[in-house]
Amino acid sequence: MASGLIRRHLALSLHRNVRLSAPACRYASKAAPKTDQDYDYSGPSMKTTVPGPRTQNVGAINFFCNYEESRGNYLVDVDGNRMLDLYTQISSIPIGYNHPDLLKLMSNPNNLVAPSGITRVQTMACGSCANENAYKAMFIWYRNKERGPNAPSEEELSSCMINQSPGCPELSILSFMGGFHGRTMGCLSTTHSKPIHKLDLPSFDWPIAPFPHLQYPLEEFTRENAQEEARCLEEVEDLIVRWRQKGKPVAGIVIEPIQAEGGDNHASPDFFRNLRNIARKHGCAFHVDEVQTGGGATGKFWAHEHWGLDDPADIVAFSKKMLTGGYFHKDELQADKPYRIFNTWMGDPSKNLMLAEVLNVIRTENLLEEVCRSGKALLNGLYELQARYPGMLSRARGQGTFCAIDICDDATRTSLLNKARDKGVLLGGCGSQSIRFRPALVFKEYHVHMFLNIFNDVLAQHK
Known part of the structure; x- marks a missing residue:
């Protein structure tokens, strides 16, 4: 059988499709032969009745699906009703439910996938649409808190259709300078890594906080880095207060555990712990963007696990190494009505099949331990290379194999990247002068030494 975890995830992502029915005449036909599909039902x-007692009716939803029991042409709901499905999730099921050839692709990963303290997942197609819809979820959650038990007013319903308040409220998301959260319009308002991403495109008036700029080596600048983080946290609180006074309260805070595109910028676990407390204090949802850091590259499956918090996030976005996109979220961030968070596929179900096998390989081959070993060697x-070439290299940093090092200037970085490529090593840049390292989880220590030898040759020739 398919993984219960992944199947439940698929069910959560697809359950909003509506079952439509209409009166019809009786069509007399020849007796249908018994199905020759072993996985199909007989009728x-x-x-x-529909909806049944186990279905919580929320407007347009007539019933919730039980995808574990659905077979072939038949969709089963949570009350055990089995229906011949001629609608197939808006024409999206190609070869029936639980086709055995598809089930063969599924494995049984353990429950290391879901972040601690988070019980739901919403699949999407990519990192940008994961964050975009996570923002929507935070806005919906925030307005529902303000509205309480009351339904949206007629004024809200009408004004939202012309992009006016109160239906389209003046809410905001607080983000950090140097962050990258995607290229869609809402995400771009929280992306501050490179001008090329944002030039000529309208953006929301949302608050932007400074991200700590740490000095390296960390052990030599303990006091200075603590002061820098305290400064940034103080500015976060000040921005929340100022935007509330402007009439654009902060519904959520979004942050990367390591700012990747912006230059592999790190902060201490204490910084994130305090930031989490600030979000809770001011009633803001706390959204951790793990699109690039999630999936094991830091030595833990989720980078925010390094913070040591029992309750580190309300929403966690994922993509890239997870092969699909989406976000995990707490129950209270679940949209209250159908179609508020919705698209045809709600992600790509076939990618869930591959993800199941990837998770199985991570577990059986102990790849997180491998990442820790090779990351330490990297x-x-x-460190050794920057000591050998202090005029070119500085600020080596990282967790697991999620590492980076600064180059003296952009021109030198470009030259080093090209020369390394000519010697058979592909590297990438980030920020204004960094080289970032993003190997696969199967990157081993001998691969590390192979790279270091080649890169040393490149640096020696450049010198």
Whole structure:
């Protein structure tokens, strides 16, 4: 059988499709032959009215699906009603439910996938649409808190259709300078890594906080870095207060555990712990963008696990190494009505099949332990190289194999990247002068030494 975890995830992502019915005449036909598909049912079987007692009716939803029990042409709901499905999730099921050939692709990963303290997942197609819809979820959650038990007013319903308040409220998301959260319009308002991403495009008037700029080596600048983080946290609180006074209260805070595109910028676990407390204090949702850091590259499956918090996030976005996109979220961030967070596929179900096998490989091959070993060798090697070439290299940093090092200037970085490529090593830049390292989880220590030898040759020739 398919993984219960992934199947439940698929069910959560697809359950909003509506079942439509209409009066119809009786069509007399020849007796249908018994199905020759072993995984198909023999016919419909209705046990309750629809919606049944186990379905929580929320407007346009007539029932919730039980994808574990659905087979072939038959969709089963949570009350055990079995229906011949001629609608197939808005024409999206190609070869029936639970086709055995598809189930063969599924494995049984353990429950290391879901972040701690988070019970729901919303699949999407990519990192940008994951964050975009996570922002929507935070706005919906925030307005529902303000509205309480009351339904949206007629004024809200009408004004939202012409992009006016109160239906389109003046809410905001607080983000950090140097952050990258995607290229869609809402995400671009929280992206501050490179001008090329934002030039000529309208943006929301949302608050932007400074991200700590740490000095390296960390052990030599403990006091200075603590002061820098305290400064940034103080500015976060000040921005929340100022935007509330402007009439654009902060519904959520979004942050990367390591600012990747912006230059592999790190902060201490204490910084993130205090930031989490600030979000809670001011009633803001706390959204951790793990699109690039999630999936094991830092030595833990989720980079925010390094913070040591029992309750580190309300929403966690994922993509890239997870092969699909989406976000995990707490129950209270679940949209209250159908179609508020919605698209046809709600992600790509086939990618969930591949993800199941990837998770199985991570577990059976102990790849997170491998990442810790090779990451330690990589970072130590970068330390040695920056000591050998202090005029070119500085600020080596990282967690696991999620590492980076600064180059003296952009022109030198470009030259080093090209020369390394000519010697058979592909590297990438980030920020204004950094080289970032993003190997696969199967990157081993001997690969590290192979790279270090080649890169040393490149640096020696450049010198």
